[in-house]
Amino acid sequence: xxxxxxxxxxxxxxxxxxxxxxxxxxxxxxxxxxxxxxxxxxxxxxxxxxxxxxxxxxxxxxxxxxxxxxxxxxxxxxxxxxxxxxxxxxxxxxxxxxxxxxxxxxxxxxxxxxx
Amino acid sequence: xxxxxxxxxxxxxxxxxxxxxxxxxxxxxxxxxxxxxxxxxxxxxxxxxxxxxxxxxxxxxxxxxxxxxxxxxxxxxxxxxxxxxxxxxxxxxxxxxxxxxxxxxxxxxxxxxxxxxxxx
Numbered sequence: 516x517x518x519x520x521x522x523x524x525x526x527x528x529x530x531x532x533x534x535x536x537x538x539x540x541x542x543x544x545x546x547x548x549x550x551x552x553x554x555x556x557x558x559x560x561x562x563x564x565x566x567x568x569x570x571x572x573x574x575x576x577x578x579x580x581x582x583x584x585x586x587x588x589x590x591x592x593x594x595x596x597x598x599x600x601x602x603x604x605x606x607x608x609x610x611x612x613x614x615x616x617x618x619x620x621x622x623x624x625x626x627x628x629x630x
Numbered sequence: 631x632x633x634x635x636x637x638x639x640x641x642x643x644x645x646x647x648x649x650x651x652x653x654x655x656x657x658x659x660x661x662x663x664x665x666x667x668x669x670x671x672x673x674x675x676x677x678x679x680x681x682x683x684x685x686x687x688x689x690x691x692x693x694x695x696x697x698x699x700x701x702x703x704x705x706x707x708x709x710x711x712x713x714x715x716x717x718x719x720x721x722x723x724x725x726x727x728x729x730x731x732x733x734x735x736x737x738x739x740x741x742x743x744x745x746x747x748x749x750x
Contacts, residue, residue, distance in 0.1 A: 558741040560741070617664075617679065620673045622673045
C-alpha cells in the first residue's frame with residue numbers, strides 16, 4: 516500500500532523568507548500527488564495537484580511543487596511567505612485506479628510565520 | 631472554485647443520541663463523496679466512500695452500523711453517528727470529487743469546512 520511521509524512536523528520561517536515543505540511517498544509507480552492547506556478549525560483547501568506531464572506544478576497563493584521521480588518526492592515551495600500562510604499543510608497521494616482512487620494523507624507540517 | 635458545505639459546523643450532544651451531518655456540493659455534481667475523521671493535531675483518516683445511489687464502502691475498522699452514510703443525490707451526502715459516545719467526539723470532514731469531463735482519470739477533490747462533534 517502507498518504511504519506518505521512529511522518529515523517535518525513543525526517549521527518556523529520569517530515573513531518574506533522562502534519556504535520548502537517536504538513530502539515523500541512510497542509507491543511502485545507514479546501516484547497522483549496533492550498539497551492541501553488547512554487553517555485552524557477549517558477544512559482543507561487544494562493548493563495544487565499533479566497527475567502527469569510537467570513535473571513543476573503551479574498552484575494558488577504563489578505555491579509550486581516539483582515532482583521528482585528519482586527521489587519519490589513532491590516538495591512544496593514558495594519564494595516569499597506571508598503571515599497568512601501560517602497553517603497546517605498536508606501532502607496526499609492517490610494510487611491510480613480507474614477513477615476509484617483514495618487519498619492517503621501525510622501527517623502534516625505546521626507552518627509558523629514570525630515577523 | 632467548487633464549494634462544499636457542511637452542516638452543522640459544530641454540535642454538542644448527549645451520549646446515546648444520534649447526530650446527522652450534511653455535506654453538500656454547492657455548485658457542482660460530485661461523482662463520489664468521502665467522509666474523513668480527524669483527531670487533534672493528526673492527519674485525516676478516511677472512513678468511507680460513497681457514490682450516489684449506492685451503498686457506502688467503509689474502511690477497515692469503521693463500524694458501518696455506527697456511522698450511517700446516505701448518498702441521496704449527486705450533491706448531498708449525510709453521515710449519521712448513531713448512539714454517539716464520548717469517544718466519537720472528533721472533527722468530521724466530508725469531501726466531494728469532481729471528474730474532468732474530457733479526462734475522467736483526472737479529478738479534483740474538494741473538502742468541506744468540517745463538523746466538530748462533542749459528545750458529553
